[in-house]
Amino acid sequence: MELEDLGYNSILEKYRIDQNLQGFKVGRVISEHKERYIVKNTEKEYDGEVIGNLRFTANSRSDFPAVGDWVAFSEYNEDDALIHAILPRRSVLERQAVGQHGEKQIIATNIDYALIIQAVDRDFNINRIERYLTICHSSKVEPVVVLTKTDLVDDDLLKDQIGKISERIPELPVFTMSMEDPEALKIVKDFIHRGKTYCLLGSSGAGKSTLTNLLSEQSLMKTSHISSSTQKGRHTTSHRELLVLESGGVIIDNPGIREVGITDSSEGLETTFEMISRTAEHCRFNDCTHTNETGCAVISAVDNGEIDKASYENYLRMEREKAHFEETIAEKRKKGKAFNKMIRDMKSTHSKYKK
Secondary structure: OOHHHHOOOHHHHHHHHHOOOOOOEEEEEEEEEOOEEEEEOOOOEEEEEEOHHHHHOOOOHHHOOOOOOEEEEEEOOOOEEEEEEEOOOOOEEEEEOOOOOOOEEEEEEOOOEEEEEEEOOOOOOHHHHHHHHHHHHHOOOEEEEEEEOHHHOOHHHHHHHHHHHHHHOOOOOEEEEOOOOHHHHHHHHHHOOOOOEEEEEOOOOOOHHHHHHHHHOOOOOOOOOEOOOOOOEOOOOOOOEEEEOOOOOEEEEOOOOOOOOOOOOHHHHHHHOHHHHHHHOOOOOOOOOOOOOOOOHHHHHHHOOOOOHHHHHHHHHHHHHHHHHHHHHHHHHHHHHHHHHHHHHHHHHHHHHHO
């Protein structure tokens, strides 16, 4: 195996040379456990931790390594490593951190494609697909939908679900597969290419871990059944993990995501809801919110059936969510500046008293 099989490229190598990091080894973070990291290179896997300088200069959680990152490291024992630097991230998939206002949570980094997994028998939800699309587009990650467990529904229902996706989100690639259908699995396998990284997104029980096992042709990830009482997937994957497939390509499996909070990404929303964005150019007011303004082209298009009403309502929900997140960030920055000013004033006053 070569570093290129893990996704390494000439841009990362140039950065390593420009930053005088040739004295360190290079590897990719394949899993994280409470600020302990498993780092993989062509030789083996290391148990890694960040050096003190990297830890103390970090301003937020995003300054620490995440699954998918390329890092420069040194060995200090046979199987242990110290992480000295994080190489530039090509893409960062992130969402609002659950239960932490104004904070982001990195899902994975350096992703080429996101496979949005939905089980057609219980998990199908276009609103959620649009949420996943928004975080993908904001990160410049190519999205693909994979509808799983197609053997559990009849053909008419499956065609209806595919039709709804095509109607609301034209040109979005959609794969359908039963885990028991080798032909459908082959289509997905043919989509996986050497050196590219694919991140699996979806709820618990949607089939992410099962698909990972099938693609790797090994039982690497735990799987579980759907709870008969709640119809929700029991937790299977408990942490993010990067896997290198023998046939080529890199897969990152994730724990089930039930909340897909939107962060401050206007570009992601504009790309996902392209029809609304294009129509908004004809609104009477430049700052139109598309809710109740006179001369709103978007509202007119919804009333005329040119824009899907459910998609429009989902767009408004995510716009409100984004605005609230941005307000929370702004408020935290304001408080932070006020606190820093107070500290400076206290130091200045203390200095005067000493004199």
